Amino acid sequence: xxxxxxxxxxxxxxxxxxxxxxxxxxxxxxxxxxxxxxxxxxxxxxxxxxxxxxxxxxxxxxxxxxxxxxxxxxxxxxxxxxxxxxxxxxxxxxxxxxxxxxxxxxxxxxx
Amino acid sequence: xxxxxxxxxxxxxxxxxxxxxxxxxxxxxxxxxxxxxxxxxxxxxxxxxxxxxxxxxxxxxxxxxxxxxxxxxxxxxxxxxxxxxxxxxxxxxxxxxxxxxxxxxxxxxxxxx
Numbered sequence: 080x081x082x083x084x085x086x087x088x089x090x091x092x093x094x095x096x097x098x099x100x101x102x103x104x105x106x107x108x109x110x111x112x113x114x115x116x117x118x119x120x121x122x123x124x125x126x127x128x129x130x131x132x133x134x135x136x137x138x139x140x141x142x143x144x145x146x147x148x149x150x151x152x153x154x155x156x157x158x159x160x161x162x163x164x165x166x167x168x169x170x171x172x173x174x175x176x177x178x179x180x181x182x183x184x185x186x187x188x189x190x
Numbered sequence: 191x192x193x194x195x196x197x198x199x200x201x202x203x204x205x206x207x208x209x210x211x212x213x214x215x216x217x218x219x220x221x222x223x224x225x226x227x228x229x230x231x232x233x234x235x236x237x238x239x240x241x242x243x244x245x246x247x248x249x250x251x252x253x254x255x256x257x258x259x260x261x262x263x264x265x266x267x268x269x270x271x272x273x274x275x276x277x278x279x280x281x282x283x284x285x286x287x288x289x290x291x292x293x294x295x296x297x298x299x300x301x302x303x
Contacts, residue, residue: 085232110289121196121280121294122233129289167232169292176240176287177248178223180233 082106085168085181092158093189100184101152102168111144111151112169116183122167126153148173158188193217196281196295203275203302211266211298213281221287222264226250227278227297236279239264240287268300275302 085102092098102111110129114122126137128144128151135142141154151170155162168181194215203209213222221240225233235248239258253272258264264283268275278299284292 112292114294119278119297119299121282121297124291124293127291169233171288176221176238176246177235178238178282178284178287178292179235179249180225182232 083168083170083179083181085184087184088182089185089187091187091189094158094160096158098155098158098162098186099152100166100168101150102170102181103150104170104172105149107148107173108151108170109148109173110171111142112178113140113142113151113153114167114169116165116167125166155186158186160188160190162186163188194281194283194293194295196279196298198298199296201298201300203300205302206270208270209268209275209300211268211279211281211300213264213266213295215262215264215283217283217285217293218261219283219285220261221284221290221292222258223282223284223292224248224254224256224264224266225280225282227280233280236266238287275300 113126116122126142131148133144139156165183167183197212223238224236234250237256239245242261255267280297281295282292284290
């Protein structure tokens with residue numbers, strides 16, 4: 080089945096640093112979604128992308144839908160302690176109703 | 191308030207018993223999804239439904255069953271055939287399957303003893 084490869088698996092950074100994570104697949108996707116999950120809670124939607132090449136921002140977060148439609152990245156600028164959590168990419172592969180997820184990137188921020 | 195409600199937050203069951211997890215949404219969304227999350231892992235798709243009275247297996251459907259008799263409800267039954275049912279279960283919904291945002295409930299943590 081379709082797979083999403085998310086990297087890096089974890090990051091430990093200093094407050095104020097920028098962060099970048101990405102997802103790739105061998106399949107074409109119609110939609111890319113980025114989520115943040117905190118312990119014991121459901122994932123919260125951060126950014127949604129619908130068109131190849133689309134670049135969308137949400138505050139300090141910026142995400143892009145890759146031109147090939149097989150990848151996406153998320154950048155967080157000037158990280159702060161409350162950015163700590165697990166970030167997931169997710170997407171709808173073309174011609175399916177499935178929403179599949181990457182393995183997640185665990186972000187830790189040192190004040 | 192519009193949203194997705196999963197209940198209960200915590201559930202304990204004895205091994206060999208079936209258990210049903212509730213998921214209700216008042217967002218008027220057509221599509222609904224069930225995921226399983228194990229510690230330190232990503233979300234794995236159990237079942238999804240694109241429309242009322244229709245559903246499809248996800249990647250790990252064995253030992254689970256669902257129904258979609260009403261647009262707003264998508265209950266998941268964890269049967270005794272599921273070999274390792276202890277996990278965090280998450281329900282989501284979206285306007286349609288394929289080109290829309292999906293929103294999650296708060297999850298149900300199931301512990302089987």
